[in-house]
Amino acid sequence: MCRDCGCSPGSSTTEHAHGHDLAHEHGHAHEHHHQGDSAVHDHPPHAGQGRTLSVERSLLEANDHQAWHNREDFQQKGVFALNLMSSPGAGKTRLLERTLDELSAKLRMAVVVGDLQTDNDARRMQGRGAPVVPITTGTMCHLEANLVHRACHQLDLAALDVLFIENVGNLVCPASFDLGEAARVVLMSVTEGEDKPFKYPPIFKLADVVVLTKLDMAEAAGFDVDLAVKNIRDVAPQAELVQLSARSGVGLDAWYDFILRGVAERKHEVEEQTAAVRQ
Amino acid sequence: MHEAGLMQAVLEIAFAKTHDAGASRIERLKLRVGDLSGVVPEALQFAFEAASPGTAAQGAELQLERVPAECWCERCGLDFRPHDIIYACPRCGEISRQIETGRELELVSLEVS
Numbered sequence: 001m002c003r004d005c006g007c008s009p010g011s012s013t014t015e016h017a018h019g020h021d022l023a024h025e026h027g028h029a030h031e032h033h034h035q036g037d038s039a040v041h042d043h044p045p046h047a048g049q050g051r052t053l054s055v056e057r058s059l060l061e062a063n064d065h066q067a068w069h070n071r072e073d074f075q076q077k078g079v080f081a082l083n084l085m086s087s088p089g090a091g092k093t094r095l096l097e098r099t100l101d102e103l104s105a106k107l108r109m110a111v112v113v114g115d116l117q118t119d120n121d122a123r124r125m126q127g128r129g130a131p132v133v134p135i136t137t138g139t140m141c142h143l144e145a146n147l148v149h150r151a152c153h154q155l156d157l158a159a160l161d162v163l164f165i166e167n168v169g170n171l172v173c174p175a176s177f178d179l180g181e182a183a184r185v186v187l188m189s190v191t192e193g194e195d196k197p198f199k200y201p202p203i204f205k206l207a208d209v210v211v212l213t214k215l216d217m218a219e220a221a222g223f224d225v226d227l228a229v230k231n232i233r234d235v236a237p238q239a240e241l242v243q244l245s246a247r248s249g250v251g252l253d254a255w256y257d258f259i260l261r262g263v264a265e266r267k268h269e270v271e272e273q274t275a276a277v278r279q
Numbered sequence: 280m281h282e283a284g285l286m287q288a289v290l291e292i293a294f295a296k297t298h299d300a301g302a303s304r305i306e307r308l309k310l311r312v313g314d315l316s317g318v319v320p321e322a323l324q325f326a327f328e329a330a331s332p333g334t335a336a337q338g339a340e341l342q343l344e345r346v347p348a349e350c351w352c353e354r355c356g357l358d359f360r361p362h363d364i365i366y367a368c369p370r371c372g373e374i375s376r377q378i379e380t381g382r383e384l385e386l387v388s389l390e391v392s
Binding site: 050051052053054055056057058059060062140141142172173175176177197198201202203205233234235237238 | 281284297302365384389391
């Protein structure tokens with residue numbers, strides 16, 4: 001049973017079978033590295049003196065916990081979830097509009113989109129063959145796992161191949177909050193400057209794929225594509241790189257290929273899980 | 280700028296722990312903040328000063344332990360601390376994809392009375 005709303009994420013057989021509390025580890029992303037201060041213990045009280053209590057807890061544990069459940073839910077239902085992050089105006093919504101238009105014959109997709117105010121982005125993406133759920137975050141500068149979880153109540157995840165999570169436009173805060181996605185997509189546009197990866201290394205170093213957008217405008221913007229590519233590869237060597245223009249269509253095949261590969265991997269995982277259950 | 284929310288999480292954990300220990304005052308909080316955590320230490324300090332007055336943590340010292348990024352080189356096996364945003368191995372030049380530390384964001388310990 002879900003802590004916030006009482007829903008049941010995942011199948012009933014695995015539902016909270018691990019009986020955890022928030023402070024313990026699932027063997028997923030809560031790794032701790034202790035830097036030689038293991039001498040911190042709970043000491044008995046001395047009169048008039050402070051005593052030290054060892055705590056050792058992640059400040060993000062509540063979010064990480066919910067993200068773990070989201071990930072489990074997406075995996076079990078065979079959904080390839082992508083978390084799209086960029087500064088405002090880098091072209092997340094435009095890319096998704098075109099992706100929905102061009103892949104809706106092949107894939108069953110949905111979008112969860114976060115914005116501080118307005119549902120303008122959600123309205124832009126509606127009517128393209130995929131459900132779109134807006135999340136208005138108010139003053140919050142990023143999406144958190146529980147917001148995504150709640151938005152997913154409005155979707156039939158089992159009937160989806162792909163879930164796009166369009167994060168709030170911000171290159172800082174979204175990097176700290178796991179949403180349970182399978183792939184982190186960081187976009188940067190040619191109007192932003194080639195050195196963006198150097199200015200915001202945490203988010204680039206987390207990316208599974210970096211998408212360089214608005215490629216058709218590179219020349220007009222005086223943007224040095226080769227330098228930007230070098231910078232992305234230097235700061236984010238772990239990431240795949242896709243260069244595209246959602247307006248001209250150049251490079252979109254590589255983006256679609258990334259999505260289709262992710263979907264295929266996810267389907268393969270589900271088939272393996274099903275086979276394992278039958279044995 | 281999500282430091283205010285994170286500080287709320289710090290204080291919630293700290294108050295519960297202090298209460299469980301039968302203490303009433305927090306004198307010091309020790310946090311571990313990784314260079315790649317996406318959190319600005321000064322903003323955490325500011326959030327603490329805004330959130331702590333009138334609570335058990337009023338006047339407490341916030342001690343922030345910075346954790347630098349450390350990598351492992353896939354090519355030559357060296358553990359190293361990069362001096363730059365480009366995580367190039369100082370021995371062989373390979374750019375590391377293996378980040379071992381630097382993402383920490385933890386409440387380590389409390390001093391209470």
